[in-house]
Amino acid sequence: MSVLTYRLQSMDSPEFALPRRSAAMTTRFRLKLLSSCVGAAVVQAAAPALADSAVGVDTMLGNALNPTTINQLERLDPEGLDARINTRTPTGQLYAWDPLPREQQTSSSGWLYSGSIEAGGTVVSGDDDSGWFRMYKDLDTGLYLNNLEFQAHQPESALFVEGVGGALGYDDQYYGLKFGRYNDWYGKLFYQETPHTFTSQYRSLWTDTNDDYLKLRNLMPGGYPAVPDDPATPEDESVSAQDVTSSAIIADIEATDFSDLGIIRRKGGISLEKYLTDNLKLLASYSLEHRDGSRPFGARWGGGGGSGNIEIPEPIDYDTHDIVAVLRYDDGVNNANLTVTGSLFRNNHDTLTFENPIAYTGGLLSSYPTGTFDLYPDNDYWNVKGEYARSMPDFYDGRFTALASFSWMKQDDDLIPWTQYDLAGTNVDGVDATNMWNTTDALVRDSADAEIDTMLFDVGLSLHPTDKLGLNGKIRYYETDNKTDFLACNPLTGQWGRLVNDGSNAATESGIVTAGVSEYLAAGCDLAAARALGTLPQTGNVKLRTVPFDYSQWNYVLGGDYRLTPSQTLNLKLEREEIDRNHRERDTWENSAKLTYVNRGFDFGTLRLSADYGQRRGDSYVTDPYEEYVSASLGPLPTADGFNVRSWIHTLNEMRKFDLADRNHLNLNGRLNLIVSDPLDIGLTLNYKDDEYPNSDFGRKDHHWTGTGTMDVNYQPSEKLNLYGFYTYQQSHIEQANVASVPTCAIGGAVTADNFEEVCGSVGTAGTTLYPTGNIWGVEGEEHNNVFGLGGSYDLGVTLLSLDYSFIKGVYDTDLSSNGPINPEDIFPNYEYTQHILDLSAFFPISKTLGIRALYRYEMGKIDDWHYDGVEENPNPSASQYYLDSGLDDYDNSTVGLFVHVNF
Incomplete structure (x- = not known):
């Protein structure tokens, strides 16, 4: 993933600002749209530590001013670890200087304790209301408790307690408390908040953006009549209801100030661990995350691309309960873990109803x-995992590992009707629709009953036949079983398919209609009975049921490492992956090899090189394996001359999906750590990744490559001075191609009943196929990213100074090519992103326990995103299209802080 993409996307994850990554993940799909809806969360226990096993998530707290939990300027210990003895890691990099030990106080009960608090005030100037500036932090002018920390322990009892906190009362505040007895039991409490502002340039037409019923503030639901009841408005019959409504909506937009759409994550939890015996330990954690607020959400009327589109706010009111329990055994030879994990997601808004200002008249009704x-x-998500490992010192110093894991993901939400409207006096494909779609009786069942189960087995063995040679192997099997099945059929009418967008359009299949009654009614939504009728469907692309995507996967790994010299090692890993997919275009297999060379014997540093290459292939590619899930499977194929078979062709025959296509993968890595002098390190890193799709003409094609180069410098001449710097350049390239289809491919002439699936579905000439060569288009994307940073600290005696500066600039260039009349150069300008962040800090010690700290933070962000070009000036670019969000805005901000620092 590119540097720019990572920064833009990963910051939205719940664990942003946490150096340790959470493995929590939730997957949700909307069943009403014929997709399974299942939630998943995986929380894994990390390796044990003496007082903190880091079970669960949020093992690190902090915010923008305290990215490593506590941001303090401390004097370094001149006789610490880096006093020119063992100052480097095995890879040749410098260890950081240790801070000067703090003097501890002793209580009357024998507790040793110390701590600090830093409080004062901040002044924020510039574009402080920018959504980009406030995306993941809360900085305002006012009193500010920057951070606090304390630690205490009692040597006689081995009891300890530690606490941290910061930003009291702000939306990015955090607190943590650790307590327990060393090597016996341990507990942890934490609470933190993280704001996420999606946009500060949203103009809401509703009175409240956080409610599950959005009530229009000034406008009339459903639009205005052609001649409004206003004596000042001339009764001009040429004025349409849409024109009147559009004028009213635009006037309301222009009179509405910008506002924020965002959420706040509030998360707290507790974790405990206890040694039951010398070999047996119990670990448990529970956390609750509440998300509250709103975010931009799309609404549209009609079918296809829709013609009544507007951006509404989606209310967010989520609770997620994460539970982990681990029983861990270790006797020095045998290791075993039994882990139970649960994640329970609760949405406190079941449905969202919004008053619609648009005068949409293109559906079954005259107004919505x-x-x-x-x-x-x-x-709900539950996982049970068992792990076992055994050391075998008498058998080539071997180690055997085994793992078994079982997961269950379920949801059984109550379904809602296809529409809220009675549709009186209307019909769908000739069948009377009055009160036939606005009830749950129009569904094959009342609730989702969705479930996906998974299982994983993994066994491995590592051996050391000689002192120089190590061998290892692993076999892994993973399987998903999708038990979700939903039929899109209305038992009241016998029609297959569904209404879309609250009944403003239909995607249904009624068969040959006689006297207004569907031939499928007698089948009673029995798919086999409907197919037994042998009725030619009207169309071939109506979705009948969910596709239960699942698969099984085998991985076989064989590797070995050989010590060429005491300081040089060579590692080789061979892997075979086989994936058997149900209801997908093909099964695939991939063979790969990775070679790694490490040299730690150079006087000037260390070198690490690696290269891996893999080839993915598979069986015959079936372009459309989904026919049994669409209406084409209800009856015979069309044969009559002149019949338009467009809806029987669901995709281009030459299309290859990138996750299934033949692929050649190459990954080259190099890292050189240079010891320039005792206090100076320089690191050089190069990486090149290339995915080639040798047999793909449409879809992702040719080469998708990414090249990255990084140089980092670390300079520590003494405990007084510490400097660092880094620079990364990354460039990536991607190519894709497709063909725009035409509306018709009819049987007749070169297109026959026997060959239309091949002829119409393939790229050819206009008039005989849906995909004429004149409609081929391609896109090449090129991304350039520059990331630069420098910083350090300097102890002048009378003051301690620190500097941290980072710069990011990304440019994405899109080049289009087309065989048609489009001029691609006029479509997509470059996407550009630039951000500067500068932190300056000075600490003036007054005494051993008192000091003054001054802080200055400067941020600047600039973005050119063509998606939002002109939106603010023209929110109504075409009929019934309204855009209320103008996207991220540029910002330029300064934050000044002055704090009193007290040690105790």
């Missing part, structure tokens, strides 16, 4: 005053 969404459902 409100629309309703079925929001993400409550869902």
Whole structure:
């Protein structure tokens, strides 16, 4: 992943600002749209430590001013670890200087304790209301408790307690408390908040953005009549309801100030661990995360691309309960873990109803005053995992490992009707629709009943036949079983398919309609009975049921490492992966090899090189394996001359999906750590990744490559001075191609009943296929990223100074090519992103326990995103299209802080 993409995407994860990554993940799909809806969360226990096993998530707390929990300027210990003895890691890099030990106080009960608090005030100037500036932090002018920390222990009892906190009362505040008895038991409490502002340039037309019923502030639901009841408005019959409504909406948008859409994550939890015996330990954790606020959400009316689009706010009111329990055994020879993990997601908003200001008249009704969404459902995830390892010193110093894991993901949300409207006096494909779609009786069942189960088995063996040679092997099997099945059929009418967008359009299959009654009614939504009728469907692309995607995967790994000299090692790993996919285009297998060379014997530093190459291939590629899930499977194929078979062709025959296509993968890595002098390190890193798709003409094609180069410098001449710097340049390239289809491919002439699937679905000439060569288009994307940083600290005696500066600049260039009349150069300008962050800090010690700290933080961000070009000036670019969010805005901010620092 590119540097720019990583920065833009990863910051949205719940564990942003935490140096340790959480493995929590939730996957949700909307069943109402014929997708399974299942939630998943995986929380894994980390390796044990003396007082903190880091079970669960949030093992590190902090915010923008305290990215490593506590941001303090401390004097370094001149006789610490780096006093020119064993000052480097095995890879040749300098260890950091230790801070000067703090003097501890002793209580009357024998507790040794120390701590500090830093409080004062901040002044923020510039574009402090920018959503980009406030995306993951909360900085305002006012009193500010920057941080506090304390630690205490009692040597006689081995009891200890530690606490940290910061930003009291702000939306990015955090607190943590550790307590327990060393080598016996341990507990941890934490609480933290993280704001996420999605946009500060949203103009809301509703009175409240956080409610599950969005009420229009000034406008009329469903739009205005052609001649409004306003004596000042001339009764011009040429004025349409859409024109009047559009004028009213634009006037309301222009009169509305920008506002924020964002959420706050509030998360707290507790974790405990206890040695039951010398060999047996129990670990447990529980956390609750509450997310509250709103974010931009899309609404549209009609089918296809829709013609009544507007951005509404989606209310967020989520609770996620994460539970982990681990029983761990270790006797020096045998190691075993039994872990139970649970993640329970609860959405406190079941549905979202919004009053619709648009005068949409293209559907079954003349007006749609409100629309309703079925929001993400409550869902549960449970996992049970057993791990075992045994050391075998008498058998080539071997080690055997085994793992078994079973997961269950379920949700059974109550479903809502296809529409809230009675559709009186209307029909769908000739079948009377009055009160036939606005009830749960129009569904094959009332609730989702969605479930996906997984299982994983893994066994491995490592041996050391000689002192120089090590061998290892592993076999891994993973399987998903998708038990979710939902039929899109209305038992009241016998029609297969569904209404879309609250009944403003239909994607249904009624068969040959006689006297207004569907031939499928007698089948009673029995798919086999409907197919037995032998009725030619009207269309071939109506979705009948969910596709239960699942797969099984085998991985076989064989590796070995050989010590060429005491300081040189060579490692080789061979791997075979086989994936058997159900309901996908093909099964695949991939063979790969990775070679690694490490040399720690140079006087000037260390060298690490690696190269891996893999080839993915598979069986015959079936372009459309989904026919049994669409209406084409209800009856015979069309044969009549002149019949338009467009809806029977669901994708281009030459299309290859990138996760299934033949692929050649190359990855080259190099890292050189240079010891320039005793206090100076320089590191050089190069990486090149290339994914070639040798047999793909459409979809992702040719080469997708990424090249990255990094240089980092670390200079520590003494405990007084510490400097660092780094620079990374990354460039990536990607190519894709496709063909725009035409509306018709009819049987007749070169297109026959026997060959239309091949002829119409393949790239050819206009008039005989859906995909004429004149409609081929391609896109090449090129991304350039520059990341630069420098910083350090300097102890002048009377003051301690620190500097941290980072700079990011990303440019994404899109080049289009087309065989048609489009001029691609006029479509997509470059996407550009630039950000500067500068932190300056000075600490003036007054005494051993008192000091003054001054802080200056400067941030600047600039973004050119063509997606939002012109939105603020013209929020209504075409009929019934309204854009209320103008995207991220540039910002330029300064924060000045003055704090009193007290040690105790």
